Amino acid sequence: MNFVAIKMLVGDRAKYLGIILGIAFAAMLITQQASIFVGLMTRTFGFITDTGYPDLWVMDRKVQFIDDTKPMQDTRLYRVRGVEGVQWAVPLYKGIIRARLPDGTFQNCNVIGIDDASLTGGPPNMVTGTLSDLRQADGVIVDQVGARGRLARPVLDAEGKPVLDEKGKPKTNPLKVGDVLELNDKRAIVVGICRVQRTFQSQPVIYTTYSRATSFAPRERRLMSFVCVEAKDKPADPALAAEHIKALAARIERETGLLALTPSEFSWKTVVYFMKFTGIPINFGIAVVLGFLVGTAIAGQTFYQFTSDNIRQFGALKAMGVTNRRMLGMILLQSVIVGLVGYGLGVGAASGFAILAKNSELAFRLLPETLGITAAAITIICVLASLLSIIKVVRLEPAIVFK
Amino acid sequence: MTTAMSKPASSTHPQRGELAVHAKGVTKHYGKGDNKVLALRGVDLEIAYGELMMLVGPSGCGKTTLISVIAGILDRDEGELSVFGNDYAKQGQRIKTLWRGANIGFVFQQFNLLPTLTAAENAAVPLMILGESRASAVKKAKDMMSRVGLESKFNSLPSQLSGGQQQRVAIARALVHQPKLIVCDEPTSALDATTGHAVLRLLKGVALQEDRALVIVTHDSRIFGFADRVATMDDGKIVTIGKPSEVMQ
Structure with a gap:
């Protein structure tokens, strides 16, 4: 039937x-x-995925999601480094800094400052240039979408007026290596173009060294957003390694009073925030x-x-x-x-x-x-x-x- | 008035004259309280193997209710009913349905062919209900369709057939699984006189056998002559029963 x-x-x-x-x-x-x-x-935790390397993200206990940075004193870095089981710990700056475009308009950019010495935590994919180019004076690496879009430079005619395309919109040229940006009135030179995951706010992402990022940022007593930590002597077995990292996180929290989260925990915390408050x-x-x-x-x-x-x-x-x-x-x-x-x-x-x-x-x-x-x-x-x-x-x- | 033969069915190979259907004092009502309607008021009826019995009478007299009870589609309220020695009252709904599928063939007024199945597939449905494979069922159905003169219409859809052809497919469907009782509800009412007579000739010629009984409900007095006996019903009772010539008078 x-x-x-x-x-x-x-x-x-x-x-x-x-x-x-x-x-x-x-x-x-x-x-x-x-x-x-x-x-x-x-996209809300795209930056965490891109950064990838640390076993733990250490931050102020009041941080609610990845973009909600609560700057810490640099001395916190040393306290974290002093916790038993920490292989290494590096500072990370993450903040919004205004870039001034050649036509006089401003564009908020997501500036990431990575450890000067090791350059760990840099962009996952380089399109032009290399990560070590960041060691050049005033060097910054700009993400491809930002370079083609919001940070693109207007094409000017001989009189300095914007040239319009057939639709009446100003023509632009993508930002390229060698171009100069003004970040919070400070000079920055593009030394590379990278590809990153799109962020939730879709702001241009600019990578530079930690010290340079903090020099771009408005002066504040506390500037360090996160401490990225690698655990020492991790077991090869993933399950045991996870336990090992959790134990280290607990130790860091106990000894420093900060919050230590694995990348997946931090990602989920970010997602939960967006789900709860948007x-x-x-x-x-x-x-x-x-x-x-x-x-x-x-x-x-x-x-x-x-x-x-x-x-x-x-x-x-x-x-x-x-x-x-x-x-x-x-x-x-x-x-x-x-x-x-x-x-x-x-x-x-x-x-x-x-x-x-x-x-x-x-x-x-x-x-x-x-x-x-x-x-x-x-x-x-x-x-x-x-x-x-x-x-x-x-x-x-x-x-x-x-x- | 002719009385039915009262010899009960005696073996698995019944002979003409043995009782196929025996009903005594059968009652059936519809509705409840003030809306209660008595459709059958103590019906006595005997149908023998090899007999073509017609149930006639005005609309609402209980003909359709009676064949529904005989076919096990409706449950009786009271009285005795034996169909080939089987008492539906002792069967559960599922067993009764399965029994009906194996032992009764139906020819409906509106044919009720499945519109998306070919004529041969429609005729094969009772065999498929009994669990036979599609290929085998369709093969047997084609044989049966050839017997009712539809060998050129195996792959036609019902919508491509005339009313008479559709009714012949329905007859093939009613016969394909070799049932012991064929129940026909107004089989000629949707057909013109010539086609109606052709269908009746077919029913009598192909369907009626010594080990099988036919019950036909009809309004159509032009076909009474095909019956062995005609039972006239009125107000839920059988008022006369006899040979067609007697009833016609």
């Missing part, structure tokens, strides 16, 4: 496509919105719920209509000896088929979207977990959509065929 169930379903092409489209639409919307949400959340999850949640509801409504209504239109045929089948259990199996089979096809099409469309968005500014990160969540949602949609039909058919009196 599976054959009969399948032919009943696919034979009515209009309704079959209607159900499939409803489910595919829901699957696509849920996957796409959830992936954009994940992409945005990933409307982002609610906005995306609404879109996901909307996709779920619309998908359920379309699929449910069409599936029910399909059953209603075939009710005499279902009645005839019951009269001819099809039990309720088998009828249930037939409807569930139909439901599984439309669920699988709809899920495949929806997730496929979302994946296509991901491929198209790969080089765009859109935050899109498709995780296996998202596919699992979508699959669960589609399962629920299919169960809900078929439930009304199942109730209708199970309650159906086969005597209907004689009416």
Whole structure:
């Protein structure tokens, strides 16, 4: 009877496509919105991922997320270095500094100051130049997106006026090695272009040495944002290494009064902050719920209509000896088929979207977990959509065929 | 008035004249309280193997309710009912449904063919319900369709067939699993007179066998002559039963 169930379903092409489209639409919307949400959340801790190397991030206890820096005195660095089990500890500056552009406008930049001596914590990918170029006087490395976008230099004519393109917008040239920037009225020379993960605020990212970054920054008594720590004598086994690092974190916290977090803990703390104190999850949640509801409504209504239109045929089948259990199996089979096809099409469309968005500014990160969540949602949609039909058919009196 | 033969079915290979259906004092009501309607008021009926019985009477007299009870689609309230020695009252819903699938063939007024299945696949449905593979079921269905004169319509969809052809597919479907009882509800009402007679000739010629009984509910007095006996119903009771010529008078 599976054959009969399948032919009943696919034979009515209009309704079959209607159900499939409803489910595919829901699957696509849920996957796409959830992936954009994940992409945005990933950007919130993009800097932590880029920095990569430290076992522990040590910071003021009041820090809530990566961009919420609470500067510490430099002496804290020495206290951390003094904790038993610390292989090395380096300072890190992270702050917003205004850059003055040649046309006189200002642009806030995310300035990262890395350890002068070791240059550890630099950008993950260099496009032009090398990390060691930072040792040149006033040297800075600018991220590619910032160099092409907000920090791009306007093209000026002989009279010093901006040249406009065909759309009437000022023409710009990307910032390049050798160009000069003004950071808080101090001279900085571009010595390299790097590629970093897009940040949540999408501000240009400028890497320089710690001492130079603190000289760019407005004078404050405390300037050190973080201390990056590498643990000594880590076991090779990942589980044991994790325990070892956790023990070191506890020791640092106990002995310095600071907060010590692993990169994943700090990333999660950042995500939790954004989820808790911004409307982002609610906005995306609404879109996901909307996709779920619309998908359920379309699929449910069409599936029910399909059953209603075939009710005499279902009645005839019951009269001819099809039990309720088998009828249930037939409807569930139909439901599984439309669920699988709809899920495949929806997730496929979302994946296509991901491929198209790969080089765009859109935050899109498709995780296996998202596919699992979508699959669960589609399962629920299919169960809900078929439930009304199942109730209708199970309650159906086969005597209907004689009416 | 002719009385039915009262010899009970004696073996797994019943002979013409043995009882296929025995109903005594069967009652059935619909609704509750003030809305309660008595559809059957103590029906007595016997149908023998090899017999074509027609149930006739005005609308609402209980004909359809009676064949629904005989076919095990509706439960009776009171009375005795034995169909090939089987008492539905002693069966659960599932067993009754399975039994119905194996022993009863249906021909409906509106044909009730599945619109997305071909004619041969439609005719094969009862065999597939009984668990036979699709290929084998369709092969047997094609044989049966050839017997009802539809050998050129195996792959046609119901929408591509005339009313008479659809009813012949329905007859093939009712016969394909060799049931012992064929129940037909107004099989000619959707057909013109010529096609209706052709369908009845087919039913009588192909479906009626010594080990099988046919019950046909109809309004169509033009086909009474095909019956062995005609039972006239009124207000939930059988008021006359006899040969067609007797009832026609």
